[in-house]
Amino acid sequence: MQPSIRCASGIVFLSWVVSSCSHPSHTPSPSESIQPGESDYPEINPQGSLMVTVTGVLPRSLPIALNLVHSANPRADAGAGTAACSRQLHSEEHPALILAEPLRIEREGDRFSASIPVDKYLPGRCDWRLEGLKYQLLNSGGAQTGGWLVVAYDRARDGADLTKLPRGRAVIWCVKNSDATEPERPELCANLAALKLVSSIPDALVGRLPQPDRDNHGVIWIFPDTHSVEIEFHDLDSQRKR
Numbered sequence: 001m002q003p004s005i006r007c008a009s010g011i012v013f014l015s016w017v018v019s020s021c022s023h024p025s026h027t028p029s030p031s032e033s034i035q036p037g038e039s040d041y042p043e044i045n046p047q048g049s050l051m052v053t054v055t056g057v058l059p060r061s062l063p064i065a066l067n068l069v070h071s072a073n074p075r076a077d078a079g080a081g082t083a084a085c086s087r088q089l090h091s092e093e094h095p096a097l098i099l100a101e102p103l104r105i106e107r108e109g110d111r112f113s114a115s116i117p118v119d120k121y122l123p124g125r126c127d128w129r130l131e132g133l134k135y136q137l138l139n140s141g142g143a144q145t146g147g148w149l150v151v152a153y154d155r156a157r158d159g160a161d162l163t164k165l166p167r168g169r170a171v172i173w174c175v176k177n178s179d180a181t182e183p184e185r186p187e188l189c190a191n192l193a194a195l196k197l198v199s200s201i202p203d204a205l206v207g208r209l210p211q212p213d214r215d216n217h218g219v220i221w222i223f224p225d226t227h228s229v230e231i232e233f234h235d236l237d238s239q240r241k242r
Helices: 192-198 203-208 211-215 236-240
Strands: 004-007 010-013 051-057 064-071 098-102 105-108 111-117 129-139 142-152 169-176 187-190 220-222 228-235
Touching: 064 111, 129 187, 142 169, 142 228, 169 192, 169 236, 187 192, 192 211, 203 236, 228 236
Parallel strands: 051 228, 142 220, 169 228
Antiparallel strands: 004 010, 051 111, 064 098, 064 129, 105 111, 129 142, 169 187
């Protein structure tokens, strides 16, 4: 289970997971994803047209990849049995099938842009839907732990009060992981409040950061009327040297 702390807005997962009050329950890696040719792999929506533009900052010094995540509803086709639209993963008996795939980005220096295709796949019998966008920290073994950056609004999970859900801009801070017992996690990344609990960040450095960036939740929601979002990763180790 991922460690967590209580904050004013809800739950913030420490260091390797960026989150807030409610969120998808599992952050899948591409290795756990359903593969083309498997039963219930989602079909491309030929009429798909809904896009959310993503712009932001992703320093080349940070070993991070961005992945789109879609999920199935394991109760969508109850007549097909308990294993329909799900598979055995971790300790969960029948978690939903997921599809994790790289987000195509265009880079110019440390800045990047991309598009999130909201209705890329047809729901089908498994009721496929976009969960959101997450990041993966990379090492020599490939994608490892990560966290949510953008979450697609789900009324059943998130509730009707949209004022509690951050939107617009996500700011994530990263530092080198000094724990030699965790070679699989080269960086620790989170919103600033959570990161300060697991890493020593000088007050003088924090004081130089803009207040909105210090207070940012590190995760944002997209809604049916969302057209664009911003995501900013910052390498605090680089800023220490300035």
